[in-house]
Amino acid sequence: MNHLPRAILFDLDDTIVSAYSRPQAAWTAVAGELAKAIAPLTPTEAAEAITAYAQEFWSDYERHRLWRQRLVAARREIVGGALARLAAAGRPALAAETAILLADRFTAYREEQIQLFPDAHATLDALKARGVRLALVTNGAAESQRPKIERFDLAERFDHIQIEGEHGFGKPEERAYRHAMAALGVQARETCMVGDHLEWEIAAPQRLGIFAIWHDPLGEGLPADSPVKPDRIIRSLGELLD
Numbered sequence: 001m002n003h004l005p006r007a008i009l010f011d012l013d014d015t016i017v018s019a020y021s022r023p024q025a026a027w028t029a030v031a032g033e034l035a036k037a038i039a040p041l042t043p044t045e046a047a048e049a050i051t052a053y054a055q056e057f058w059s060d061y062e063r064h065r066l067w068r069q070r071l072v073a074a075r076r077e078i079v080g081g082a083l084a085r086l087a088a089a090g091r092p093a094l095a096a097e098t099a100i101l102l103a104d105r106f107t108a109y110r111e112e113q114i115q116l117f118p119d120a121h122a123t124l125d126a127l128k129a130r131g132v133r134l135a136l137v138t139n140g141a142a143e144s145q146r147p148k149i150e151r152f153d154l155a156e157r158f159d160h161i162q163i164e165g166e167h168g169f170g171k172p173e174e175r176a177y178r179h180a181m182a183a184l185g186v187q188a189r190e191t192c193m194v195g196d197h198l199e200w201e202i203a204a205p206q207r208l209g210i211f212a213i214w215h216d217p218l219g220e221g222l223p224a225d226s227p228v229k230p231d232r233i234i235r236s237l238g239e240l241l242d
Contacts, residue, residue, distance in 0.1 A: 004132055005211065007186040008240070009177065010158075011195030012138035015215045016120045016237070017148060020110065021196075022218075024051040030106045037098050041091060046083075046102070053082035069141040069165050075103040116152045117217065119238040124157045126241055133184040134158045137176060137193075139200070141165040160184055171197075172204035194240065198228040206231070213240070 013019040027050050031043035038046050057078050058064050067074040080099045087093035128134060136158045138145050142165040149155050160183040164170030167179065181191055188209035195201025195215060202212040214222075214230035215237070222233075234240065 004127070004130055005192045006190035007133040007135065007181065007184045007192070008127065009135045009137045009180050009191060009193045009205070009210070011171075011193075011197065011201050011215075012136055012145065012148065013140075014196040014217070015117075015194060015201070016124075016136075016154065017114055017116055017152060018217070019114050019148075023054065024048065026109060026113070027051055027106060030102065030109050034098075034102055034105060037101060038094060041086065041094070045086075045091075049086050050079055050082040050102075053085060054078045057081070065170075068139055068170075071140070071144060072104070072107055075106055076100055079103040079106075114148065117237055119236055121153070121157070123237040123240055124154075128157065133160075133186060135160040135162060135180040135184055137162045137171065137180050139164040139170040171200035174204070174208065177205055177208055177210060194234075194237075198222075198226060198230075202230045203228045 010016055014021050024047055027047035028043055031038060031041075031046040031050075035043055057067075057074070067077070076099065079102050080096065083094050083099050124134065134157065136149070136154065140163065142163050145163045145165065149161065155161065160180060162176070162180050162183070164176075167176075169175050169179075171177070177188075177193070181188065184191075192211045192213055193201050193205040194213045196217075198214065202214055205212045211231050213232045213234060216233055216235060219235055222228075222230075
C-alpha cells in the first residue's frame with residue numbers, strides 16, 4: 001500500500017499511548033519501592049519470578065480473554081502465583097497481604113507511567129485532515145480504557161471508538177475488525193490496522209485482507225522465530241504520513 005487508505009484502525013495501548021511495554025523493568029521498580037515488605041526476597045528475584053509467571057499466565061488465549069477486563073484481579077492472581085512458586089522452590093513465603101500490596105502498587109505505577117506517544121496527536125490530526133476515516137479498536141474494560149481516551153483527548157480524533165468492554169467482543173475475534181469497518185463504511189482492501197500485538201493487530205487483520213502495520217517503538221524488531229510478517233513496520237506513528 002503506497003498511498004493513504006480510506007480508513008485506519010488503531011490499537012490503543014503501546015500504539016497510541018505508551019502503556020505496558022518492558023514489564024520486568026516495571027516490576028523491578030515497584031519491587032524496589034517495596035523492598036522492605038518483600039524481604040528477604042530481593043526486588044530482582046521477585047520481578048523475575050513475577051514476569052515469568054505473567055508470561056505463562058497471559059500466553060493462554062482463553063485465560064487472557066477471561067481476565068483482560070479484570071486487570072487488577074489478574075495482577076493479584078499473578079503475583080500470588082509467582083510468590084507461591086518461589087516458596088515451593090524453598091524461598092521464604094510472603095503473606096497474602098504482601099502479594100496484594102505489590103500487585104496493586106504495580107497497577108498504580110503503570111497508570112502513573114502511561115503517556116501519549118509524542119507524535120500521536122499530530123499524526124491523527126493530519127490523517128483526519130487528509131480525509132482518512134479513523135477507528136480506535138481496543139481490548140479491555142471500559143472502566144480502564146475510557147479514562148485513557150478522555151485523559152489524552154482522543155475521543156474527538158476518531159470517527160468510531162470501539163472498546164471491548166462496551167461492545168462485548170474484542171480482538172482477535174473477526175467481528176471486532178468487521179464491526180469497526182462497517183462503522184466506518186469501508187471494506188478490508190481499503191483499510192489498514194496499526195498496532196503492537198503481532199496476533200491481534202497483524203495476523204488476525206491480515207486474514208481478513210486488511211493491510212497490517214506493526215508499531216515497534218522500541219526498535220526491537222520481530223522475534224527471530226515469528227511466523228507473523230507485518231505488511232509494514234514503523235518506529236513512530238508519524239511514519240504513517242510518509
